[in-house]
Amino acid sequence: MKKPAAQYFFGTFMHTPALDQLEILHDTLISVDAAGTIASVLTPDEPGYRESLNAAKTHRHFTSVNDNGFYLPGLVDTHIHAPQWPQLRKALHLPLESWLMDCTFPLESKYQNNAFATAMYTSLVDTLLANGTTSAVYFATVHRRATEILAELCVEKGQRAWVGRVAMDDQQQCPDYYRDATTDQGLRDSDDSVNTIRQLAGNESQRVKPILTPRFIPSCTDEMLAGLGALAKQHSCSIQTHCSESDWQHHYVIDRTGLRDTEALDKFGLLTRTTVLAHANFINHSDMKIIKNHNAGISHCPLSNQYFAGCVFPLREALNLGIHVGLGTDISGGPGASQFESCRHAISASRMLESGVNANLEVHKRGVTDSQISYIEAFYLATTGGGVMLDEPIGLFKEGYAFDALHIDTTAIDSNLMFFPEIDSHEDLFQKTLYAATRADIAAVWVNGAVVSCQRGI
Numbered sequence: 199m200k201k202p203a204a205q206y207f208f209g210t211f212m213h214t215p216a217l218d219q220l221e222i223l224h225d226t227l228i229s230v231d232a233a234g235t236i237a238s239v240l241t242p243d244e245p246g247y248r249e250s251l252n253a254a255k256t257h258r259h260f261t262s263v264n265d266n267g268f269y270l271p272g273l274v275d276t277h278i279h280a281p282q283w284p285q286l287r288k289a290l291h292l293p294l295e296s297w298l299m300d301c302t303f304p305l306e307s308k309y310q311n312n313a314f315a316t317a318m319y320t321s322l323v324d325t326l327l328a329n330g331t332t333s334a335v336y337f338a339t340v341h342r343r344a345t346e347i348l349a350e351l352c353v354e355k356g357q358r359a360w361v362g363r364v365a366m367d368d369q370q371q372c373p374d375y376y377r378d379a380t381t382d383q384g385l386r387d388s389d390d391s392v393n394t395i396r397q398l399a400g401n402e403s404q405r406v407k408p409i410l411t412p413r414f415i416p417s418c419t420d421e422m423l424a425g426l427g428a429l430a431k432q433h434s435c436s437i438q439t440h441c442s443e444s445d446w447q448h449h450y451v452i453d454r455t456g457l458r459d460t461e462a463l464d465k466f467g468l469l470t471r472t473t474v475l476a477h478a479n480f481i482n483h484s485d486m487k488i489i490k491n492h493n494a495g496i497s498h499c500p501l502s503n504q505y506f507a508g509c510v511f512p513l514r515e516a517l518n519l520g521i522h523v524g525l526g527t528d529i530s531g532g533p534g535a536s537q538f539e540s541c542r543h544a545i546s547a548s549r550m551l552e553s554g555v556n557a558n559l560e561v562h563k564r565g566v567t568d569s570q571i572s573y574i575e576a577f578y579l580a581t582t583g584g585g586v587m588l589d590e591p592i593g594l595f596k597e598g599y600a601f602d603a604l605h606i607d608t609t610a611i612d613s614n615l616m617f618f619p620e621i622d623s624h625e626d627l628f629q630k631t632l633y634a635a636t637r638a639d640i641a642a643v644w645v646n647g648a649v650v651s652c653q654r655g656i
């Protein structure tokens with residue numbers, strides 16, 4: 199039985215129910231129950247529409263944006279390094295090793311200071327919410343307390359989040375000042391972190407979830423990887439890690455384990471239905487089949503890959519195989535904090551992959567045919583696709599889904615959208631939004647029906 203509506207939303211809703219399908223729902227009434235779940239989606243052609251709309255208009259909680267914009271589903275960012283937030287848009291001129299050893303590890307080690315963690319994570323969560331990121335999948339640091347602080351802030355500020363204490367215990371690959379003291383201690387800390395996040399006050403609905411987080415194979419011992427695989431099974435907990443991101447990582451894993459990254463992760467029990475593999479640029483067809491067999495997912499981070507991967511993820515091939523794919527900013531490996539930017543870069547990267555980039559090669563040898571994705575597909579990956587990968591009912595305006603939404607205000611005075619209703623269709627408006635929207639265009643953001651960011655009155 200449907201729960202009674204706690205609030206109503208009216209106007210134009212745009213979303214992507216399938217990879218290549220944009221659906222535009224005009225003059226639509228969505229009722230949301232007290233838990234923040236969509237109870238019904240009523241379009242003008244449905245029986246009882248007029249009566250329901252008239253009744254809803256008299257409701258205390260009736261929100262209409264029909265005259266000044268439209269609603270989009272909340273954006274799902276599937277790969278964020280939360281502690282790297284103050285490093286966003288810095289150090290990108292450095293080679294990877296220097297970026298990691300001279301900048302990133304020293305910065306991440308600072309999160310043993312809880313006051314520093316609180317200040318940085320407050321700025322991070324507030325800013326991402328204002329940019330429309332309603333769901334975030336976070337790598338935290340090795341520090342148990344700082345990881346909990348991030349989870350607490352997500353609970354308090356209303357963001358949907360997966361928060362992972364980073365496990366990294368390999369003494370050869372991790373600096374002494376920033377790694378798990380021992381394998382056993384690291385496993386205990388990850389175990390405790392899962393329990394603590396699940397039991398946080400205010401998190402009874404489990405909107406904020408733990409996620410087990412081996413940084414990547416090179417930074418973890420075999421014992422750590424196997425231990426985390428066992429914890430994932432014991433706790434029925436999601437997993438995230440990096441997979442075949444760069445030439446170096448890909449070959450390091452083969453040299454150490456004799457296996458390809460996906461094979462090794464599989465062996466350690468780290469490939470599950472809700473595993474998020476960041477990047478996966480160097481995976482081949484057999485890796486894809488392994489990922490598909492587990493129905494695990496890939497977080498495609500196109501902007502970060504331009505800086506640190508040295509190749510373009512074979513997105514179309516993965517999609518053709520039915521692999522779950524979401525988009526990620528990879529803060530701060532990529533200099534963007536908005537999933538709209540991730541969409542733009544996913545499109546650009548796919549087109550570069552298709553056309554190729556070296557003009558000295560003959561046209562037919564330059565690129566990989568059938569690689570490009572459309573703006574509709576990019577938006578699907580940033581919303582619906584992320585939800586599918588995480589096995590969470592988010593990313594769509596559909597009965598039973600969480601009401602996670604953005605109000606895009608087409609009348610914002612500081613906007614770059616340039617929407618001309620005289621000649622622009624709503625599909626044009628959707629495309630322009632995908633290519634131009636910034637936080638200035640996002641008037642309000644809801645997660646589970648609750649306002650979590652609001653720049654202008656609603």
Ligand SMILES: [Zn+2]
Pocket residue numbers: 277279440476528531
């Ligand atoms: Zn990463």
